[in-house]
Amino acid sequence: MHEVLERFIKENLPAIEGKLNSLLTCENIPKTLQSSMVYSVNAGGKRIRPLLVLATLEDLGATSKDALTVACAVELIHTYSLIHDDLPCMDDDDFRRGKPTNHRMYGEAVAVLAGDALHTLAFNSLTKLTDTSAEDSLHIMQKLSDASGANGMVGGQMLDLEGESKSLSLTELEKVHVNKTGALLLFCVEAGAILAGLNQEKITQLKNYAWNIGLAFQIKDDILDITSTTEELGKTVGSDNSSHKSTYPSLLGLPTAGERLAEYHQIAKESLAFLGKEQLLLGLFADYIVDRKS
Amino acid sequence: MHEVLERFIKENLPAIEGKLNSLLTCENIPKTLQSSMVYSVNAGGKRIRPLLVLATLEDLGATSKDALTVACAVELIHTYSLIHDDLPCMDDDDFRRGKPTNHRMYGEAVAVLAGDALHTLAFNSLTKLTDTSAEDSLHIMQKLSDASGANGMVGGQMLDLEGESKSLSLTELEKVHVNKTGALLLFCVEAGAILAGLNQEKITQLKNYAWNIGLAFQIKDDILDITSTTEELGKTVGSDNSSHKSTYPSLLGLPTAGERLAEYHQIAKESLAFLGKEQLLLGLFADYIVDRKS
Numbered sequence: 001m002h003e004v005l006e007r008f009i010k011e012n013l014p015a016i017e018g019k020l021n022s023l024l025t026c027e028n029i030p031k032t033l034q035s036s037m038v039y040s041v042n043a044g045g046k047r048i049r050p051l052l053v054l055a056t057l058e059d060l061g062a063t064s065k066d067a068l069t070v071a072c073a074v075e076l077i078h079t080y081s082l083i084h085d086d087l088p089c090m091d092d093d094d095f096r097r098g099k100p101t102n103h104r105m106y107g108e109a110v111a112v113l114a115g116d117a118l119h120t121l122a123f124n125s126l127t128k129l130t131d132t133s134a135e136d137s138l139h140i141m142q143k144l145s146d147a148s149g150a151n152g153m154v155g156g157q158m159l160d161l162e163g164e165s166k167s168l169s170l171t172e173l174e175k176v177h178v179n180k181t182g183a184l185l186l187f188c189v190e191a192g193a194i195l196a197g198l199n200q201e202k203i204t205q206l207k208n209y210a211w212n213i214g215l216a217f218q219i220k221d222d223i224l225d226i227t228s229t230t231e232e233l234g235k236t237v238g239s240d241n242s243s244h245k246s247t248y249p250s251l252l253g254l255p256t257a258g259e260r261l262a263e264y265h266q267i268a269k270e271s272l273a274f275l276g277k278e279q280l281l282l283g284l285f286a287d288y289i290v291d292r293k294s
Numbered sequence: 295m296h297e298v299l300e301r302f303i304k305e306n307l308p309a310i311e312g313k314l315n316s317l318l319t320c321e322n323i324p325k326t327l328q329s330s331m332v333y334s335v336n337a338g339g340k341r342i343r344p345l346l347v348l349a350t351l352e353d354l355g356a357t358s359k360d361a362l363t364v365a366c367a368v369e370l371i372h373t374y375s376l377i378h379d380d381l382p383c384m385d386d387d388d389f390r391r392g393k394p395t396n397h398r399m400y401g402e403a404v405a406v407l408a409g410d411a412l413h414t415l416a417f418n419s420l421t422k423l424t425d426t427s428a429e430d431s432l433h434i435m436q437k438l439s440d441a442s443g444a445n446g447m448v449g450g451q452m453l454d455l456e457g458e459s460k461s462l463s464l465t466e467l468e469k470v471h472v473n474k475t476g477a478l479l480l481f482c483v484e485a486g487a488i489l490a491g492l493n494q495e496k497i498t499q500l501k502n503y504a505w506n507i508g509l510a511f512q513i514k515d516d517i518l519d520i521t522s523t524t525e526e527l528g529k530t531v532g533s534d535n536s537s538h539k540s541t542y543p544s545l546l547g548l549p550t551a552g553e554r555l556a557e558y559h560q561i562a563k564e565s566l567a568f569l570g571k572e573q574l575l576l577g578l579f580a581d582y583i584v585d586r587k588s
Contacts, residue, residue, distance in 0.1 A: 028444075087406065113455075150323040
């Protein structure tokens, strides 16, 4: 990872962790439920989504006292979706990031409820922004709910489940990922841009960047599932292959999947040209997504 | 049911049904997911929550073009919670309102996702109000997320699950119900009052009404579980008793539970006195909650 990005992450992670945990602090929550929510929020996520929100503001030379809250709201949505996706009736995963999944620790009922509660908390936290107009707050909530609902993330998980038992075309596979992973990454960049007061034309450019890193992110995940070790990845490798799931490598072969990854990476970087700066954090993020080992 | 309330319901139900189904109409939703969402939304609910929102506005002599959307947002939250509560890992119910539960029709994975998608849709629909200030929209979303999250409905379901395996005190039982059912009913009345532009002092009075009908509603549910037939109720009766769950009748005995019901009913009606009108819809609602057979 480039040292500039590394420094940015090191500088911002403590505030993200602090904000996430302060959002989870409320004395009226039943103890087991709260413990289960805290467990998954603190289960070692890389905080890519919150960092993307903050990096967007930084690259745009803007600040907002609400940036952290918006950044953490996305992480809460992401965390709830992981808890539900890991359930036995869904992907049935016992481990995530090297730790037992929520339902392995707390049982399925609590896991369902912890996911639900984090889901609600994400929207609740966005109703309390202090440095953002009510109009912009609503706009951000609309974008987050578009990105995470039936025609976004949840829809993508549905398509992903349906795709497990059949061969998908490349177009169908892309649709799964654009919905399941891409929409939320796109939201991160868009939300940062809204907080920064960017005009619509430039927001569209940034969305193009985000769309491309979203797909690059997924292709890289698919490649790592084949080339990485369980230890590096913190979850079982080769699970896609053993379940005959359609992936970029299975549809295109590993070398062509790698080329496709490079293409998306390049388009993402080119989409940032309008910012007229060298060494943008968002550009370094695109590099990191492609180069990461887990 | 009083004929005035009956007429009000008959007049408003078609608009509620229409709005709910228009909120579910989006061509980008995967077909099975959409079908599962529509199934539960149309599974024969009495629409008590949306009707309460509309009745509050009517009793306050106010109108809002957004009343239906707000009314339906609560119903979406209520519906998502029923789908998740019915799951095998939660209450494990096969039937609700005389129909197979969502997971019996679509499988558990789709049921989890349909619940999640309805949850997001509720908040999404509230970001698009057209006749309400952005500030009031945010206020309504904040109240809805407070009422439905970890220190509201979801927290109540958690307490309810924990209470299944032990004896609860009356105070603990009340806390379960205030959170699990009461908070959302209270939201309905409060949201109607916000849309009507009511001042805070009067909103507090209305919330007192709602708090009391919420508990009355639950005591009546517990009583019906003992005194009703499976046919009348559309779900298995006596399930509370067979699982040794704490209920008002089990803690107080059936006659005292009935007296408690009457007390809450009376306080609810008295809380409406400030409106200075006879035959309020909210008063008739309180009567209906106490008199209903299912």
